[in-house]
Amino acid sequence: MNLIEILRSIFINIKGNKSKVFLTTLGIIVGSLTIVLVLAIGQGSQASVEEQFTSLNVGTIQIMSGFGRPGPGMVKLSMEEVEAIKEEAPSIDKVAIMINGRADVNYYNLSNSTTVGGVTEDLMEINNLKLEYGDFISAENNEYADRVAVLGVDIAELFFEEDISEAIGSRITISGKRYEIIGVLKRLGDSQMRGITPDESVFVPYSVAQRYIVGNNTNPNIIALAKDINNVSTGIEEMENILYDTFKDKSEQFMIVDAGSRLESAKASARVMTLMLFSVAIVVLIVGGIGIMNVLFVSVKERTREIGIMKAIGARKKDILLMFLFEAIIISAVGGILGIASSTLAMPIMNYFEVRVVPTSFGYLLAFGFSVVTGTFFGYYPASKAASLNPIDALNYE
Secondary structure (H helix, E strand, C coil): CCHHHHHHHHHHHHHHCHHHHHHHHHHHHHHHHHHHHHHHHHHHHHHHHHHHHHHCCCCEEEEECCCCCCCCCCCCCCHHHHHHHHHHCCCEEEEEEEEEEEEEEEECCEEEEEEEEEECCCHHHHCCCCEEEECCCCHHHHHCCCCEEEECHHHHHHHHCCCHHHHCCCEEEECCEEEEEEEEECCCCCCCCCCCCHHHEEEEEHHHHHHHHCCCCCCCEEEEEECCHHHHHHHHHHHHHHHHHHHHHHHHHCEEEEHHHHHHHHHHHHHHHHHHHHHHHHHHHHHHHHHHHHHHHHHHHHCHHHHHHHHHCCCCHHHHHHHHHHHHHHHHHHHHHHHHHHHHHHHHHHHHCCCCCCCCHHHHHHHHHHHHHHHHHHHHHHHHHHHCCCHHHHHCCC
């Protein structure tokens, strides 16, 4: 038998058993669909993690104060530690201190309870904040305790609607005191700044926030930027030494983390979740492959006399093997293609429910490849059994 005759026989058999073949293919369809979606969800998760960390430079290091309100035995960071890091940590390029709390912010008859962050001038560069209009908090603003404010874009749009440029020079009231708006930030989106979302916040000088808004009931955090990624480890050691020299054993109340390690940790968690879901997809494909094997076994039983006739008129063992093996491969390949096509319909639905998916060519190829391999693996044994039938026994089979 030549290849055309083998394929013709396969398609005649498939056409005569449409329902059975379709039900068999369902397992492959679901398996390949699951593989594509799992990899797309995993890719989407990693992309989301990376976007969340774009607000921080990779060389960013944070010193986070002890959690909770200050009490007996609890120590806090201050501007003294900022100055010490500037002077005694050569691996650190820039350093800022931040304190935040909630306050009522008013503009004429509009009012909003939002997060107010007291910051120093270097925070803008360390956290990659960009200005839409105006200027950021300066060293002079902190030195002279100027009552000035920089608005996040959401707050600016709330108060000034479409033309947020009008914010510059206007005055708002925070906790009963008047502040001049000197800047409006560009939209940032998600941020890893602890306890504050820049788009929804108002920034004022650190000294002003400490005096008029937050007081002494919140723990400040220090954020530093290493000179380059290779200086992060050294910078952490230098800051640990400064904290120990200042607070001795109480320095253990502080936690030092760098953005790079947190990014890798978050991405590793996303990869583990993707691997777990991928394992589920493989199980589904295996179940689909078992279904193909069962159908081929039934097909061998039903076509035993036909196999005997083909062997009697000259069909070789190789021809019978290829006929059943190709049938398994075609069924699984079609299932893989239909699964991939189904994924393109499922992705918009997942996006609608705010599940981020990022499809990749690798995901499509992997789904199709696994489908074909599954069909080949589970189809070979029934095909081998069919090819091994004795012609005389096959002709006499009832």
